Amino acid sequence: MKKLQGAGLRGQSAGQTSLSTVEQEGSLRYLGYSIEDLAKNATFEEVAYLLLHGKLPKYEELKEFENELFALRKVPSSLLSVLESIPKDAHPMEVIRTIVSFMGVIEPEVSFDEQLKITKRLLGVTTSAIVYWYKFSHHSRKIDLHTEEKSIAAHFLKLLSEKDVPELNAKTLDVSLTLYAEHEFNASTFTGRVCASTMSDIYSCLTGAVGSLRGPLHGGANEEAMKMLEEINSIDEAKNYVSQKLDNKEKIMGFGHAVYSIKDPRSNIIKEYSKKLSLGHPDRVLHEVAEVIEDQMWSIKKLFPNTDFFHAPAYHYLGIPTKLFTPLFAIARIIGWSAHIYEQRDNNRIIRPSADYIGPEDRDWLDIDSR
Numbered sequence: 001m002k003k004l005q006g007a008g009l010r011g012q013s014a015g016q017t018s019l020s021t022v023e024q025e026g027s028l029r030y031l032g033y034s035i036e037d038l039a040k041n042a043t044f045e046e047v048a049y050l051l052l053h054g055k056l057p058k059y060e061e062l063k064e065f066e067n068e069l070f071a072l073r074k075v076p077s078s079l080l081s082v083l084e085s086i087p088k089d090a091h092p093m094e095v096i097r098t099i100v101s102f103m104g105v106i107e108p109e110v111s112f113d114e115q116l117k118i119t120k121r122l123l124g125v126t127t128s129a130i131v132y133w134y135k136f137s138h139h140s141r142k143i144d145l146h147t148e149e150k151s152i153a154a155h156f157l158k159l160l161s162e163k164d165v166p167e168l169n170a171k172t173l174d175v176s177l178t179l180y181a182e183h184e185f186n187a188s189t190f191t192g193r194v195c196a197s198t199m200s201d202i203y204s205c206l207t208g209a210v211g212s213l214r215g216p217l218h219g220g221a222n223e224e225a226m227k228m229l230e231e232i233n234s235i236d237e238a239k240n241y242v243s244q245k246l247d248n249k250e251k252i253m254g255f256g257h258a259v260y261s262i263k264d265p266r267s268n269i270i271k272e273y274s275k276k277l278s279l280g281h282p283d284r285v286l287h288e289v290a291e292v293i294e295d296q297m298w299s300i301k302k303l304f305p306n307t308d309f310f311h312a313p314a315y316h317y318l319g320i321p322t323k324l325f326t327p328l329f330a331i332a333r334i335i336g337w338s339a340h341i342y343e344q345r346d347n348n349r350i351i352r353p354s355a356d357y358i359g360p361e362d363r364d365w366l367d368i369d370s371r
């Protein structure tokens with residue numbers, strides 16, 4: 001089929017933002033701070049504050065923010081009942097979409113002044129609720145959703161493992177949430193902004209964004225990368241895998257990017273954590289196989305791993321079921337989506353582009369009997 005001209009709006013500006021810059025040569029900055037500096041020095045909560053408030057928090061501001069997030073985590077009992085009715089074979093992104101949408105029913109946004117509180121509430125509620133659904137539907141257990149963990153990363157891992165969380169594990173997930181928090185005008189963020197531009201409520205904007213993130217060409221790639229890595233049992237198998245797939249014209253999930261052309265700056269950061277976690281892990285070969293695939297993709301196709309690829313082994317080492325990979329991306333991205341929704345609302349004009357018509361010329365009407 002002929003490729004549509006300008007398909008995917010690639011390279012075209014669709015508006016202004018002061019939240020992040022994504023540069024083709026492989027640089028990502030949130031409000032001017034490099035992703036490398038943020039991943040190394042900031043916690044996810046600090047990054048969330050930065051994106052939502054437009055500045056890094058002072059010590060007291062950060063403590064207050066963390067306390068607020070902690071206090072707003074409680075999952076309403078009506079939502080627990082909804083979660084208990086969602087079957088095991090539902091896609092977890094459908095569960096996230098339902099959580100966000102249902103929260104909009106029971107705690108609606110009456111005024112835009114409530115937007116910041118709603119973001120904070122959704123961050124905690126989605127984190128707890130997705131684990132609750134997973135344990136209920138897959139292990140028939142109603143878990144206690146209270147932990148003393150202040151960080152979202154440690155809270156999630158503790159709910160999941162029901163054990164104390166090793167420091168490296170908590171740090172890895174914390175960094176991962178920072179990497180996933182924001183990424184300019186990607187498909188899901190743009191979805192959220194289009195919805196926000198109609199002056200709709202924040203839950204509708206976020207529900208739409210979750211729907212866009214679900215697709216395998218966007219957030220779903222980390223899950224697909226994991227499924228692929230699980231098919232490969234050894235380094236030798238990995239060496240032939242890429243050429244076979246490419247010969248069959250299949251895509252290798254977790255590679256390539258719509259904006260970056262030589263590297264995704266987030267990939268090396270999560271790769272380092274995957275490597276650290278792999279040492280001493282019985283599934284160490286998973287990371288080694290991933291490195292072989294990376295080399296092969298570069299030498300055959302000059303394609304580089306995007307952030308999703310090494311997230312797959314890293315999340316596996318953290319004991320996170322593959323099904324929960326994309327929901328974690330969504331939880332982190334609630335921050336970026338919300339910041340974009342606030343920005344859109346602050347200086348709004350309804351987003352309504354035009355299209356280049358490529359259909360038939362003007363025609364005369366034909367009666368049904370003459371067609």
Ligand SMILES: CC(C)(COP(=O)(O)OP(=O)(O)OC[C@H]1O[C@@H](n2cnc3c(N)ncnc32)[C@H](O)[C@@H]1OP(=O)(O)O)[C@@H](O)C(=O)NCCC(=O)NCCS
Pocket residue numbers: 008216217218219221250251252253254255256257258259301303306307308
């Ligand atoms: C991210 C992605 C959607 C970007 O899409 P895009 O900018 O439209 O890039 P294209 O799909 O046009 O790719 C350009 C070329 O590279 C190839 N390519 C891109 N990604 C590829 C991949 N992961 N595996 C194999 N080939 C790939 C395309 O087939 C195309 O080749 P062609 O010119 O011979 O047709 C695409 O790279 C992809 O589908 N990657 C896999 C899914 C993924 O990891 N998504 C997460 C993104 S963060």
